[in-house]
């Protein structure tokens with residue numbers, strides 16, 4: 001059987017991003033568990049703010065098409081999002097909005113969400129660890145008819161969660177990540 005292919009996408013472009021660090025740790029755990037992991041950066045897929053007039057005039061931007069095809073080449077996706085003002089950053093929402101408008105030949109629009117498993121995680125400096133962003137992201141992905149796995153990871157006080165090697169240092173965080181990884185792998189395998 002071919003390898004399970006999983007895509008990890010951090011929802012922050014910031015250098016030193018706590019979410020990019022969490023995405024890196026998660027990608028490592030997923031590959032240790034046997035998955036073939038790709039890490040994407042949204043900086044490689046810059047997109048204008050969604051505008052229906054722009055779509056009507058010029059179509060969906062190539063970067064949205066490319067990202068959608070990258071997602072399609074994987075069995076499951078992990079999105080690691082920051083929390084901005086109790087929700088997802090515009091970057092994450094705008095990217096999903098554009099990707100949801102892509103319709104390749106012989107496909108139903110939004111099909112890329114229906115046929116994949118999504119996992120969600122967040123890291124923030126606060127006590128809630130981005131829990132509200134995760135609730136928002138779960139709702140958005142569910143609206144796209146994605147299967148979002150029940151486990152999620154909200155990494156609180158994230159500035160203090162990593163050691164000098166950028167590994168998670170608290171056992172509870174490591175256990176939560178491992179539970180997320182296990183469930184993402186189990187459910188994604190059913191999509192193979």
Ligand SMILES: Cc1cc2nc3c(=O)[nH]c(=O)nc-3n(C[C@H](O)[C@H](O)[C@H](O)COP(=O)(O)O)c2cc1C
Pocket residue numbers: 012013014016017018019020082083084085086087123124125126129130
């Ligand atoms: C516009 C803005 C709004 C924010 N709102 C929240 C918030 O609602 N809850 C929270 O825990 N952190 C909030 N933060 C802090 C972010 O969680 C923190 O900056 C985090 O490091 C961003 O993720 P990153 O390190 O991956 O870039 C906010 C930050 C910004 C810039």
